[in-house]
Amino acid sequence: MSDHKLGTKALWAGEAEQLRYGATQVPVVHSVSYNYDDLEEWYQVATGQKEGHIYGRNTNPTTQAFEDKVAALEGAEAATSFSSGMAAISNTLYTFLKPGDKVVSIKDTYGGTNKIFTEFLPRINVDVVFCETEDHDELEKEVLKGCQVVYIETPTNPTLKIIDIERMVKAARKVDALVIIDGTFASPVNQTPLDLGVDLVLHSATKFLGGHSDALGGVVCGDKELIEQVYHYREINGATLNPMGAYLLLRGMKTLHLRIERQNENAMRVAQYLKTLDLVEDVYYPGLEDHPGHDIAKRQMRGFGGVLSFAVKGGLETLHYLLPQMKLAKRAASLGCVQTIIGPPGTTSHVECTPEERAAMGIPEGLVRYSAGIEDVDDLIEDLDQAFKSLPEEIYQKA
Ligand SMILES: *Cc1c(COP(=O)(O)O)cnc(C)c1O
Numbered sequence: 152m153s154d155h156k157l158g159t160k161a162l163w164a165g166e167a168e169q170l171r172y173g174a175t176q177v178p179v180v181h182s183v184s185y186n187y188d189d190l191e192e193w194y195q196v197a198t199g200q201k202e203g204h205i206y207g208r209n210t211n212p213t214t215q216a217f218e219d220k221v222a223a224l225e226g227a228e229a230a231t232s233f234s235s236g237m238a239a240i241s242n243t244l245y246t247f248l249k250p251g252d253k254v255v256s257i258k259d260t261y262g263g264t265n266k267i268f269t270e271f272l273p274r275i276n277v278d279v280v281f282c283e284t285e286d287h288d289e290l291e292k293e294v295l296k297g298c299q300v301v302y303i304e305t306p307t308n309p310t311l312k313i314i315d316i317e318r319m320v321k322a323a324r325k326v327d328a329l330v331i332i333d334g335t336f337a338s339p340v341n342q343t344p345l346d347l348g349v350d351l352v353l354h355s356a357t358k359f360l361g362g363h364s365d366a367l368g369g370v371v372c373g374d375k376e377l378i379e380q381v382y383h384y385r386e387i388n389g390a391t392l393n394p395m396g397a398y399l400l401l402r403g404m405k406t407l408h409l410r411i412e413r414q415n416e417n418a419m420r421v422a423q424y425l426k427t428l429d430l431v432e433d434v435y436y437p438g439l440e441d442h443p444g445h446d447i448a449k450r451q452m453r454g455f456g457g458v459l460s461f462a463v464k465g466g467l468e469t470l471h472y473l474l475p476q477m478k479l480a481k482r483a484a485s486l487g488c489v490q491t492i493i494g495p496p497g498t499t500s501h502v503e504c505t506p507e508e509r510a511a512m513g514i515p516e517g518l519v520r521y522s523a524g525i526e527d528v529d530d531l532i533e534d535l536d537q538a539f540k541s542l543p544e545e546i547y548q549k550a
Contacts, residue, residue, distance in 0.1 A: 157224060157340060158408040165219030165401075169212045177216045179398045183207040207394075209386045214397040218370065220404055221360065224339040225352055227372035231382040232397065236335065236355025237263045238390035239369025241271075243353060244300070246384040247329055250276040253298040257314065258512050259284040259307040261333060261355075262496075262504055284312045284513075285443060287319075294322040304333040306448070309460045309496045309520040310513060311336075311435045313444025316451050320348035329377075335359070335487075340411035341454040351377060356400050358487030359457070362410050366399035368392050410489060410525055414457025417491075417523035417531060422459045424532045428539060430469065430550055432462045432517065457523045458486050460496075464550035466517035470495055472546055474519070476538035479530060486522035491531060493521050 155163070169177045185204045187193030196203035204210050214232050222230035233239040244267060248254065256268060258281045268279040280298070282290045284307055294301055301323045305314040316332065323330045332344045334352045338359040344352045354360055356368035369392075371381055385391065392400075415438075422436035437448035438455030448455060463469040474482050480491040496514050497506070506516065523531065 160220070160223045161407045162405050164223030165216045165221075168219070169216045177213060177398065177401060179394050180212045181394055208389055208391050211391075211394050211397070213394040213401070214392050217356075217368075217392070217397040217401045217404075220401060221339070221354070221356070221370045222372050224343075224404075224407070225372040226343055226345055227352070227374075227378075229375045229378035230370050230372040231378050231385060232356070232392040233369035233371075233385060234390045234392055234396075235367045236353075236357055236369040238385075239353045239355070239371050240264050240333065241267055242385045242388060242390055243331060243351060243371050243381050244272070244302070245388075246381045247300060248272065248275070248277045252277050252300070254279045254300045254302055255282065255290065255293045255298045255328075256280070256302040257282055257284040257290070257304065257307070257312075259310065259312055260302070260304050261308050261335075264302075264304070264333065265504070284314070287315055290314075290319065291322045294319070294328065295325060297326050298328050301328050301330045302332075303330070304336070305342075305451075306336045306437055306444075306456060306458070308336060308458075309435075309518060311437050311442070311444075311456075311458065311460060313437050313442075313448045315447045316344055316347045316349060324348075336456055336458055337452060338407065338411055338456075338487075340408050341415070341456055342452045345373065347451060350374070351381075357485065359411065359414075360407065360487075361400040361403040362407065362487060362489055363399070363403050364483075364485055364488040364490075364492075366396040366403070368396050368400050411454065411457065413525040414487075414523050415454035417525070417528045418457045418459050418521075419455065420528045421521060421523055421531055421535070422461075424535065425459075425461045430464050430539060430542070430547065432464050432515075435460045435462075458520065459523070460518055460520045462515045463517045463519070465546055466515070467495075467497075469517060469542070469546055469550070470519060472542050473538055476541050477534055478537070479526060479534040480521070480524075486520065488522065489525050491522065491524035491526060493519055495519055 195201035218230040329350045331351045335355045351373040353371040419438045425434045436459035480493045
């Protein structure tokens with residue numbers, strides 16, 4: 152399987168071992184426990200000397216297929232899954248951090264991750280240093296002062312900033328820190344951070360991996376030795392992915408490469424269109440040549456992703472008029488779905504933050520995140536066009 156290209160792996164990787172009775176699709180195994188007539192065999196499975204399943208909080212055949220498929224796509228030795236992306240992030244951090252440790256991260260992490268850093272890790276006396284997201288000199292300087300974990304996200308949510316992964320890995324190596332990256336926005340089709348030396352890549356599988364906004368899940372990939380530690384934390388603390396969720400994510404992943412290709416194209420075309428509008432103050436998309444991270448993105452990504460954001464003149468007032476006019480795009484939380492989704496960070500990814508905190512993170516109140524679906528792009532542009540054209544004259548005059 153490892154010689155196959157990514158698209159073929161999306162279809163076939165992780166499945167063979169779980170197919171029974173000539174079934175061509177992985178079954179959803181709902182059983183929580185597994186029978187062993189032979190006590191010796193039971194003991195061997197329970198102690199990890201033999202492959203098998205004991206209890207649903209630990210492992211399950213359907214979730215295993217999901218984990219094996221993601222690991223194959225990321226080029227990882229192993230993967231372990233979680234009930235949500237946030238569970239993957241928190242469990243991974245808590246696996247490797249203890250009182251007195253230090254994390255170096257960026258200001259623009261996902262809103263929930265930011266809350267772990269500011270609210271929960273300080274309770275166990277873990278210090279988190281937040282650097283200006285695209286200030287690589289500052290990041291490098293902080294890492295070299297010494298830390299246990301370097302935690303980055305690229306592209307970031309919601310302004311699509313780009314971090315130079317190799318540069319961070321190089322700095323982290325000098326101080327023996329683990330590099331953990333949230334790769335949700337890129338998906339393994341566009342970016343495989345383990346190839347660049349990162350220790351662990353994690354995803355909110357709820358987004359692009361599943362792709363249909365019908366299942367929550369998370370996953371972390373890396374070397375077997377690291378993944379075993381994360382798995383142990385999760386099996387005890389219990390944030391297990393359920394079998395039906397695993398099946399939905401597994402099924403979604405069979406079209407991952409096709410969806411991402413189309414979403415990359417659609418996002419690029421929509422970004423280019425938005426650039427032509429007077430009422431749009433800024434468009435944030437790493438595929439645009441004037442994006443500050445474009446050159447780094449070109450080096451470390453195979454595609455620029457399906458998410459962009461844009462800021463409108465007139466801020467929230469303009470958005471209050473604009474968003475209800477959109478006919479195709481759903482105004483909703485989440486991203487990476489086959490259908491186009493739009494939403495201001497103030498009500499979605501960064502709802503946990505105050506307006507002041509959002510401003511400090513460089514998120515304008517007139518910002519909208521646009522997650523391109525797989526619709527025909529002409530229709531997506533037409534939808535935006537009619538929405539902008541239907542705005543009252545006063546909005547244009549004020550802007
Ligand atoms: C959605 C998201 C998460 C959290 O994932 P859930 O599945 O909602 O828990 C983490 N990181 C990023 C970048 C996300 O977009």
